[in-house]
Amino acid sequence: MKVAVIGSTGQLGTDLVKVFRGGHEVIALTHRDIEVENPDSCRVLEEHEPDAVVNTAAFHRTEDCELYPERAFLVNAVGAKNVAEVCSRIGAVCVYISTDYVFDGCKGAPYDEEDVPNPINAYGVSKLAGELFTRNYCEHSYVVRLASLFGVAGASGKGGNFVETVIGKARRGEELRVVDDVVMSPTYTVDAASAIRSLLESGAEYGVYHATNDGYCSWFEFAKAIFEILGVSASVKPISSSDFASRARRPRFSALTSVKGVKLRGWRDALKEYLKEKGHLT
Numbered sequence: 001m002k003v004a005v006i007g008s009t010g011q012l013g014t015d016l017v018k019v020f021r022g023g024h025e026v027i028a029l030t031h032r033d034i035e036v037e038n039p040d041s042c043r044v045l046e047e048h049e050p051d052a053v054v055n056t057a058a059f060h061r062t063e064d065c066e067l068y069p070e071r072a073f074l075v076n077a078v079g080a081k082n083v084a085e086v087c088s089r090i091g092a093v094c095v096y097i098s099t100d101y102v103f104d105g106c107k108g109a110p111y112d113e114e115d116v117p118n119p120i121n122a123y124g125v126s127k128l129a130g131e132l133f134t135r136n137y138c139e140h141s142y143v144v145r146l147a148s149l150f151g152v153a154g155a156s157g158k159g160g161n162f163v164e165t166v167i168g169k170a171r172r173g174e175e176l177r178v179v180d181d182v183v184m185s186p187t188y189t190v191d192a193a194s195a196i197r198s199l200l201e202s203g204a205e206y207g208v209y210h211a212t213n214d215g216y217c218s219w220f221e222f223a224k225a226i227f228e229i230l231g232v233s234a235s236v237k238p239i240s241s242s243d244f245a246s247r248a249r250r251p252r253f254s255a256l257t258s259v260k261g262v263k264l265r266g267w268r269d270a271l272k273e274y275l276k277e278k279g280h281l282t
């Protein structure tokens, strides 16, 4: 299979390239190679004639999406439409990477693929629009919802990832205050990339899939787990999300699960693997 990865230098894109290279031909497209909001720029996909395109491009700093919703829609929604249209034209399968933030967090239990989205911030609304554009403009498409990613490359759009942020703060002796009332499914980008590869290889029915590491925790529990695994003592203080000034509303409980047979290892095992890969753990 020839697979084009849009956002190939991003946190997920980096691991998608690695994971697909073990058995497939990869066209790694950086932001310089393609600007998803520009339909002319998306024509670069036609030149490569891929069998599948994985679109990881996003404007995803939640606070900035609230400030600049037009930009969020341009990249996350119009960009998804442009990519899906080209895929449809050239007969490529289109994979759109989405988020747990399409849900409002009121369910109080993990969301599966049958649950109805109801995003409560501009980022989530724009990503849901991207999902709909992808599904409605490319018949042969997958929407893969991920959450709370950590990968060796770190999110270029967010300036790193949570794991590195807390480790860095602890090293500098800074106080660690982490919210304990927001629950999510931490997900290792290597595992998410492998799930996306399996989906494409299996030829599973087109549609929406959740692909997060198994289980869930609060950000506070996640921070504590990092230091437990590292065997480092660090003082982590639980705080409430109301202690943080924020423009965007965020879902309080956005854990994901799959009723479509996607099964990834537990998040603690994945975190341990990440810490090894990153060289924090020998």
Ligand SMILES: NC(=O)c1ccc[n+]([C@@H]2O[C@H](COP(=O)([O-])OP(=O)(O)OC[C@H]3O[C@@H](n4cnc5c(N)ncnc54)[C@H](OP(=O)(O)O)[C@@H]3O)[C@@H](O)[C@H]2O)c1
Pocket: 006, 007, 008, 009, 010, 011, 012, 013, 030, 031, 032, 034, 035, 036, 037, 055, 056, 057, 058, 059, 060, 075, 079, 097, 098, 099, 100, 146, 147, 148, 149, 150, 154, 155, 156, 157, 158
């Ligand atoms: N990070 C998370 O916790 C998280 C959680 C759930 C879902 N997701 C979704 O997962 C996907 C990947 O996230 P990530 O953490 O890997 O993000 P990332 O590191 O910021 O990667 C995004 C990639 O897309 C590129 N890009 C940005 N805007 C673009 C545009 N207009 N046209 C073409 N390329 C563009 C970026 O290039 P430059 O950096 O050079 O601009 C970067 O290579 C996103 O769709 C995001 O919505 C992320």
